[in-house]
Amino acid sequence: MIRKSKITGRILAIIMTVALVSASVSGCGRSDKKKDKDAYRQYGINCIENGNYDDAIEAFQKALDLEVGNVGDEEIDICFYKAKAQYLSGDIDGAIESYTAIIDYNGNADAYYLRGCQYFAQNDQDKGMDDFKKAIDKNNKNYELYIGIYETLSKYGMADQGNEYLADALKIKGDKPDDYMQKGRIYTIQGDYESAIDNLQKAIDGKLVKANYYMGEAYSKQGDGDNASKYYQAYLDSGEADAYDLFNMGQSQMEQGNYATAITYFDAALDLDEVPNKQELMKNEIIAYEYSGDFASAKECMEDYIEEYPDDSDAEREYQFLETR
Template structure:
């Protein structure tokens, strides 16, 4: 999923025309070509063909002969994801820096480059970019929490705590305020505080809080209450593939394998599936536990066609073939 900072790419790619000003003469045909190449690039990424994706995104960007807009920036996000996944860290950093030079007030760009610097163990540069990210946007629970998580993973616990403290200093009584404070408490293992905040968010119609409240109860070992809130989230109509996977796992733990199978299958059938690999593996396991070995074998064949390098899955497939 591409709509949140933590689910976005580590870097943005910038093509040279971003720095050359405004061009004119865009045609409907070129717009159609740009859209088509963009979709080809996305399809290539789904099949892990990152070089093909980069080529397609470049072709999409080549179609633009007018003022740069949101669609071109969006394509750059996708291109950057492909570049990073393809291992071109140095090139990624160069193009990312070009974007910062193009718009030195872009908070998101500073944050993403900071994440990239952390991956390169350039902590000083990362901290500078995180500071710029905060300076160029309104105070944001989400941004503070993302920075906290990145710094924690990098072993910079003192610096990470500073950002968490700043987040908790934010005041407010809106549904989003309660929701994000719940996320912070959940992240730090303060479950009782998280429950209080999430329930306040739900009272203010923040439906998404049901999902995270369910996770908190599950972490505490209260699977019955967790299932209640998972189900409330699904019944709301906004559930995603992650929620379906979580509820399927709850049913698995309770040995309700048929119900687990239905949840995993529902997750895989969604328009946008962000956790396909995990869903497929869990579906295989649910079929096996339900003693439907033929379905398990067929599902494993689908899995291996998409993830052929999984050695453990290959061994499991051999087992299924020999039953």
């Protein structure tokens, strides 16, 4: 049965300083301000998921306006969302300004990395590379930073420089399950599947459930669909898979022609409470149904998609095609 998934979720956070906040709401008790702030935050998140980025920015700003001068974890979290919405709206200059503000505020490594990504989007590679270097200087034990930098550099045709970051990440000392998992990820990116599987098995033996996902990825890239499905299923059964993981798992199954299994993963993702990549999941579920020959289900999914995203003209044309099937 096809069903509409929940409109909630969380987008990758981006930090900015509360110094950018312009005004506050007066005459409001502390408890009421907290409720209003949480309501604005949740509304902004919902707007991001539905592609209403300007509304999201406004909602997050209203949330911040309630706490002028107070910088806490919740305010930083809201600033993460606001800056992400700025970027998604196409306001790269605004996003850069936000990153710069938080860098001036506390020199956060993530802010340097994310600002660097924006500089690359503006074809300013020198500033981007400088920010990546500063991000690593601030937090040189963070595997995610190294991998993120590699992925960004590869996207802009600088894979050789990106590989230097991966090589540096492999030099991080550590023998915890997460160290093995992260190094397994890196070896997979490098195409050294033997080393990847060896490290990922150590992470799995250390009871790190997420390593099953990356083990499935390693086997998938080798073309070993059976083992990939085995580890993906183990991760799915754990209940820890998030919407992005399930999307990638579904994509992997699509590439192998396992459309029914792919649909299972897409459905599982859409049933989660937090689905920040809802639009992409719905699109790919429609494609999976089409490839499987189940045009009736594809059409039903498309009807839900068009209701959710009415401005997608390509979807309208695809729906017209499905009506003829």
